[in-house]
Amino acid sequence: MQTNEPKITAELVASHGLKPDEYERILKLIGREPTFTELGIFSAMWNEHCSYKSSRIHLKGLPTKAPWVIQGPGENAGVIDIGDGQAVVFKMESHNHPSYIEPYQGATTGVGGILRDVFTMGARPIACLNALSFGAPEHPKTRHLVSGVVAGVGGYGNSFGVPTVGGQVRFHTRYDGNILVNAMAVGLADADKIFYAAASGVNMPIVYLGSKTGRDGIHGASMASAEFDDASEEKRPTVQVGDPFAEKLLLEACLEIMAADCVIAIQDMGAAGLTCSAVEMGAKGDLGVDLDLDAVPTRETGMSAYEMMLSESQERMLMVLKPEKEKEAEAIFRKWGLDFAVVGRTTPSKRFRVKHGGAVMADLPIKELGDQAPVYDRPHVASPALAVIAAREVKAPMSIPAALEKLIATPELCSRRWVWEQYDHVILGNTVQRPGGDAAVVRVEDGPKGLALTVDVTPRYCDADPFEGGKQAVAEAWRNITAVGGRPLAITDNLNFGNPERPEIMGQFVGCLKGISQASRALDFPVVSGNVSLYNETRIPGEQLGRGILPTPSIGGVGVLDDFSKSATLAFKGAGEAILLIGDTQGWLGQSVYLRDICGREEGAPPPVDLAAEQRNGDAVRGMIRSGTATAAHDVADGGLLIALAEMAIAGGIGGQLLPAPSAIMPHAYWFGEDQARYIVTVPAAQVGPVLAKMKEAGVPCTRIGTTGGDTIAIAGEAPLSVAALQAGFEHWFPAYMSGAN
Amino acid sequence: MKARVTVTLKSGILDPQGKAIEGALKSLGVDGVASVRQGKVFDIELSGSDKAKAEQALKAAADKLLANTVIENYRVELL
Amino acid sequence: MKARVTVTLKSGILDPQGKAIEGALKSLGVDGVASVRQGKVFDIELSGSDKAKAEQALKAAADKLLANTVIENYRVELL
């Protein structure tokens, strides 16, 4: 083996993020000291990002099956059957650390990566969503990060040509030094034409496609799993730059050669580029892989084997082609102006062999590279249960309308228009419900089917009670799909947590995962893909331990509507309609936005999630939408009942007269409590009787709480608030903040 | 006082723009172009006449706004 | 051979980007900036060593593509 590489020292091993016992494991596995290139390969394969070494044993508990699941976790993306021979392919992935270092490029490459995951499987991307968590608005870096990340998410999706139709944005001081950028992509494919990563057949050509390889992001995958400290801003040259133009060409070229039946296996080069993709193709297919790096298209001179194996240059793919189709495939790629090079072959040896300049730079057992990665059952302690806060322990506001006016204009609850107007959300001409509603709705090709898409999680709940918070995230995604009339089908999860080597953080992870599992099982809403991002912490100078982010398991949900034209929106539609509240209200104020933003207290147990009630109430609402009884529908989430009502009024430009809070509940708890499993629907006045009777029969709590109409929100006994003023407040905060005016 | 700040990509950082322009020049038949990298110039008019102060202001401008120092280098010239 | 083509907006043409940068610099507290106009530079690597030929190729590149001569001026330098 070749020699002019650096000597392996304990320091070098440590700088690759490998612990001494992990290095021991490598020595045992290969029976000798690894070469430098091999060390790089191991570090890439065995880091948290690729090996899931801290999370693997816990992920096993997730429900992943249902009759409509074609492909669960384990491939580039999950695949579900939506009938008529059509399949939906989707996944969510994080690009947190790179986005903190360079927000624009970090976000673009995050979006690019997830789009690639989806079209690698043979699907044409039809929608994107994104979930963004930033530090406190007052933090000096926040504005810059918001501006860069939003421009980056838009910059990539807009140019690539996929509508970005939904997402979440939140601010919290726990993300000050470690923002989260989670991007989700959804694609459409023929159910019988899905492409997978497993190679098959010996001596098949392995082809490199797309952009050239440079020294981008070398050690990016390792960076994604390392805690941030003050020096992290020095890790700059590892920044990857996205090229959405190249990716659009790659998409068209890939779909074209798939349609021409040239492809045996395909894998995109994501984290740890060539290494991960080649190893995965071989290992999944029980084959060895020989790579000849001299054939790899490079854009810089003098790249070493180590650099080529670890480069994270974007917009690249690896394919195993049908040998007889090689010429045809090459012609297609050339037409699109992309690089095409045969860089290796499959072999029967089950070895991963890498040659460069005639020398063997790596020769490793291919299965063991993945299978023998360390797996940890890290110690975990459950988060202490927090006390339930009774409404009488929470101060009532000066007035209910004043509290509403204040809350609707907070960073937490205000309009995200400033964000989504920078995303092309109408391209492709299929967007039925644009951002701003509960779930986005996109038409499937020429219809009549539609997809309902959403991303949800309430991190403050997860922090207070990981188990209930995990349940809540799934339930809210399910609810948002239901509220537009969709039938929830499956989810993708993006689990963002702190340092798993700390038992209390590992406890959050385990707790959330249990909650996610329970909810997804109860609601028949299986997990078909996902991503884990750990070590999301900021080291605080002078302190021993880093500070973790709020546990943030983002849940991306997909549902289907048989007829997109029957989807419900949240806007009030006309005057004189009855406003009905579905679900039980106790007035749960623990962890509510009211408690935090009006009373300045982030305390207490979060609202519990009753999954049976979720199912029952949601099914009832979906039924009312399907039958055309409901004229508007909205789930009650952050901020509680009155916020949800205000959102419906603002969207419709129509007010409402509301009955007073029932005497059994304190008004502020009634209006701002965040009890779960609730929806608001409007129905024509004439329908009220029959609907109430039907709900009673089905055991679904349903009460009339008011009537639409007028241009104010008027609670009996309180001063009316003009809808126009509420709207102004709702729309004010974001643009004002970003322009530096507040 | 007039000044120019020139911002260029650090070497090794991918330049998709440069790449696309390179391709376009080739297909337009412009000969001999081996590679193109694109950068920006800012022509800045400054009030005052203190050179040292101006230079300082320009450096601050470049650091804070004109250049993305994560991926770009800059050069300040007083003309 | 290395060359640089600098493309700048003709005077009189509105430069929204320059304007916005001007405003941003002011609000960042960078002092003394009276006006900003943004342009582009292209750092070009040329094969061959004939200077006259290179200059010609670069002029062609600028005329045909790099500059929109309706609104932009350009300058070619061999380095």
Place this chain on the structure above:
Amino acid sequence: MKSAVLVFPGINRERDMARALKLASGREAAMVWHAETALPEGTDLVVVPGGFSYGDYLRCGAIAARAPIMDAVRDFAANGGLVLGVCNGFQILCESGLLPGVLMRNARLKFVCRDVHMRVERSDTPFTRGYNAGQVIRVPVAHGEGNYEADEETLKRLEGEGRVLYRYCSPKGVVDEASNFNGAAHSIAGIINERGNVLGMMPHPENHVEDIMGCTDGRGLFAGLVAHLEEAA
């Protein structure tokens, strides 16, 4: 109507446009690859669709404007053929010299995707006959560089010759600063060439042609083109 939709690398609204053309005319549009040197036989409308041709690198539309197919388009236009450029298509037409002026960065430097209102300034052109003069229509925009600029003299000529066909306005039809979201000179959203057979516009009428899009105000443009070409035939 036999329309040809040009496809440059990086274009991404060609399918939206083809769908709108089919809805209006009942015929499939021909998709024409940028490297071609001729338009399909019998083409009577060329459409340059939206997107990010060549990634919008260098200047929006600059590289596409120099593609082989554009010579054919120039000839086609010189012979009086109808050419419609939308968004990136408008930028390409300006860069190729078929229309005057340039599209610069939006005044607030951000990409903007939203519905805007436009006032139809005249109804006596093939591109506007589907509307009434003064009619206000709602269409989406989705661009970062749609701020139309030209020198004073060009602007004067455009106005003097009635070549501004679409102008950003309030929902009530008032042309004011508040509705000029991208800062375009004279609130210009769309212009024609001197001869009146080449239109460039920033907004996307093709994204407002079906009920599902929440509005069908874009239909008039396509319906007008179909009527014009049927009459001409």
